[in-house]
Amino acid sequence: xxxxxxxxxxxxxxxxxxxxxxxxxxxxxxxxxxxxxxxxxxxxxxxxxxxxxxxxxxxxxxxxxxxxxxxxxxxxxxxxxxxxxxxxxxxxxxxxxxxxxxxxxxxxxxxxxxxxxxxxxxxxxxxxxxxxxxxxxxxxxxxxxxxxxxxxxxxxxxxxxxxxxxxxxxxxxxxxxxxxxxxxxxxxxxxxxxxxxxxxxxxxxxxxxxxxxxxxxxxxxxxxxxxxxxxxxxxxxxxxxxxxxxxxxxxxxxxxxxxxxxxxxxxxxxxxxxxxxxxxxxxxxxxxxxxxxxxxxxxxxxxxxxxxxxxxxxxxxxxxxxxxxxxxxxxxxxxxxxxxxxxxxxxxxxxxxxxxxxxxxxxxxxxxxxxxxxxxxxxxxxxxxxxxxxxxxxxxxxxxx
Amino acid sequence: xxxxxxxxxxxxxxxxxxxxxxxxxxxxxxxxxxxxxxxxxxxxxxxxxxxxxxxxxxxxxxxxxxxxxxxxxxxxxxxxxxxxxxxxxxxxxxxxxxxxxxxxxxxxxxxxxxxxxxxxxxxxxxxxxxxxxxxxxxxxxxxxxxxxxxxxxxxxxxxxxxxxxxx
Numbered sequence: 001x002x003x004x005x006x007x008x009x010x011x012x013x014x015x016x017x018x019x020x021x022x023x024x025x026x027x028x029x030x031x032x033x034x035x036x037x038x039x040x041x042x043x044x045x046x047x048x049x050x051x052x053x054x055x056x057x058x059x060x061x062x063x064x065x066x067x068x069x070x071x072x073x074x075x076x077x078x079x080x081x082x083x084x085x086x087x088x089x090x091x092x093x094x095x096x097x098x099x100x101x102x103x104x105x106x107x108x109x110x111x112x113x114x115x116x117x118x119x120x121x122x123x124x125x126x127x128x129x130x131x132x133x134x135x136x137x138x139x140x141x142x143x144x145x146x147x148x149x150x151x152x153x154x155x156x157x158x159x160x161x162x163x164x165x166x167x168x169x170x171x172x173x174x175x176x177x178x179x180x181x182x183x184x185x186x187x188x189x190x191x192x193x194x195x196x197x198x199x200x201x202x203x204x205x206x207x208x209x210x211x212x213x214x215x216x217x218x219x220x221x222x223x224x225x226x227x228x229x230x231x232x233x234x235x236x237x238x239x240x241x242x243x244x245x246x247x248x249x250x251x252x253x254x255x256x257x258x259x260x261x262x263x264x265x266x267x268x269x270x271x272x273x274x275x276x277x278x279x280x281x282x283x284x285x286x287x288x289x290x291x292x293x294x295x296x297x298x299x300x301x302x303x304x305x306x307x308x309x310x311x312x313x314x315x316x317x318x319x320x321x322x323x324x325x326x327x328x329x330x331x332x333x334x335x336x337x338x339x340x341x342x343x344x345x346x347x348x349x350x351x352x353x354x355x356x357x358x359x360x361x362x363x364x365x366x367x368x369x370x371x372x373x374x375x376x377x378x379x380x381x382x383x384x385x386x387x388x389x390x391x392x393x394x395x396x397x398x399x400x401x
Numbered sequence: 402x403x404x405x406x407x408x409x410x411x412x413x414x415x416x417x418x419x420x421x422x423x424x425x426x427x428x429x430x431x432x433x434x435x436x437x438x439x440x441x442x443x444x445x446x447x448x449x450x451x452x453x454x455x456x457x458x459x460x461x462x463x464x465x466x467x468x469x470x471x472x473x474x475x476x477x478x479x480x481x482x483x484x485x486x487x488x489x490x491x492x493x494x495x496x497x498x499x500x501x502x503x504x505x506x507x508x509x510x511x512x513x514x515x516x517x518x519x520x521x522x523x524x525x526x527x528x529x530x531x532x533x534x535x536x537x538x539x540x541x542x543x544x545x546x547x548x549x550x551x552x553x554x555x556x557x558x559x560x561x562x563x564x565x566x567x568x
Contacts, residue, residue, distance in 0.1 A: 101450060101558055102450075102454070190456065191456060191457060191458040192447075192448075192451040192454075192456030192457060192458025192459070193448065193450065193451060193456070193458065194448070194458070194460055195448070195450075195558060195559040195560065196559060196560045196561075196562065196563060196564075197559055197560070197561055197562070198562070198563070199562070219475070219479045254474065255467075255471050255474075256466075256467035256468075256470045256471050257465060257467030257468050257471055260468065260471070304559060306559075309458050324457045324458060324462065325462050325464060325468075327458055328458055328459045328460065328461065328462030329461065329462055329463075329468075332460065333460075333560065333563040333564060334460050334461060334563065334564040334565070336475055336479070339480055339483070339484065339563060339564075339565060340480065340483040340484070342563030343483050343484040343485060343563060345563075346485060346562075346563075347485065
């Protein structure tokens with residue numbers, strides 16, 4: 001618990017949310033006990049969570065490990081080419097099964113008692129099983145699968161019992177944008193990662209990643225980089241979709257190497273595309289960069305983000321090379337137009353340890369109604385997500401019975 | 402050190418490493434850029450994970466001299482005032498140096514970068530390995546070494562903060 005926090009949250013009595021819909025109580029950003037509640041209600045609850053893309057594990061036997069909150073996951077491609085998600089824990093005594101971040105295996109062996117699991121999770125061998133408990137059956141001890149589904153290769157998991165079907169949860173209105181972002185058909189090729197930890201609450205990270213007013217970005221102005229026409233759309237369960245045309249950036253003579261910001265994509269009408277899924281996944285296609293940000297809420301004050309970058313399988317060699325240099329330099333934790341974002345995540349977390357509210361202004365037309373229709377540059381696009389968060393967490397509004 | 406390296410060249414290479422460290426630890430981006438060859442040079446800063454897996458994506462991908470100069474402009478002009486300041490101390494350890502042709506050497510060294518945010522304690526940013534292609538320019542007393550290419554492969558699978566300055 002931060003020394004600055006004014007209200008201790010016990011996890012029992014709900015926090016009271018202000019009546020004005022454009023105010024977010026800052027106390028929710030610095031609260032260790034609240035984080036435990038969020039793990040239960042959101043991260044282990046009836047919500048889908050993005051944990052990867054199948055292009056990260058393109059070959060049979062490829063795997064990656066990831067965490068959902070504190071729960072370790074093992075994502076592996078089996079001999080049948082199916083990508084499965086398991087709890088990364090041996091079904092014997094619970095030992096962490098795979099320690100590597102990624103790799104390729106013929107099978108997974110737990111070193112503790114040499115239990116051996118096939119790529120599809122089946123328990124293939126367990127030495128000394130004659131002396132095991134009378135009810136032991138080898139077929140009952142395969143790796144435990146986490147409920148998973150995919151959309152164009154995007155891998156989502158849920159630990160909730162009442163999570164809606166994936167497409168319903170994503171929402172019809174989000175699908176065209178997400179499809180465009182994933183290259184139209186999801187046939188992506190992994191280019192690599194930038195991984196970083198931010199000293200920020202996951203909600204602060206999420207509230208300020210994705211789209212925000214370009215006032216922050218001196219780079220846009222210096223490069224004479226004007227955004228085109230576009231829209232911002234929200235779903236009731238907290239997703240935000242953003243699309244904008246992309247006008248060519250001239251660089252304004254500021255760059256010695258303006259080729260870096262060339263746009264070689266074929267669909268300028270969807271030059272800048274963002275899909276932000278509740279609770280904390282931001283995915284973007286900006287110019288020729290395809291960037292999926294796999295985020296992990298580590299604690300109430302640490303958020304880890306794996307920026308994964310992709311090309312499309314049908315790209316020419318030249319386009320792949322262009323994507324590599326543009327992706328490396330543009331939108332990550334050291335990117336030309338995004339390093340400032342990263343700085344904001346940490347500064348906003350420090351600022352949020354003060355009493356009072358984070359105030360939303362631009363685009364607010366009503367203090368009592370959650371906006372459903374917002375303009376491209378309004379900051380109110382975040383409010384439906386906050387409303388969804390409030391409801392999932394069970395926080396009552398001031399004056400509400 | 403390979404025997405092919407003369408004392409004058411060794412001394413020039415050491416001076417280059419020193420100039421590189423001094424530039425970054427003083428936050429002098431122009432001096433950093435000046436350690437690279439002025440016509441054709443490249444700088445890559447890439448995670449050990451990407452490097453090991455053959456994934457080409459980097460944290461900084463400056464594959465031409467123009468990109469190196471543009472990085473200087475961004476750090477000093479575009480980003481000024483937007484980031485939380487931090488100071489660094491680089492420590493390097495020579496690992497190998499071999500001739501790569503006439504007046505050119507391939508060198509590797511280990512590095513460690515300590516960082517100190519304003520108002521905070523000193524921690525490790527990351528360690529890693531420099532893999533360099535170094536040119537020797539000039540003759541006699543005027544011998545000088547510059548980076549034709551520097552590849553900073555950093556060890557941290559997850560960096561502890563966002564990054565402003567090159568490694």
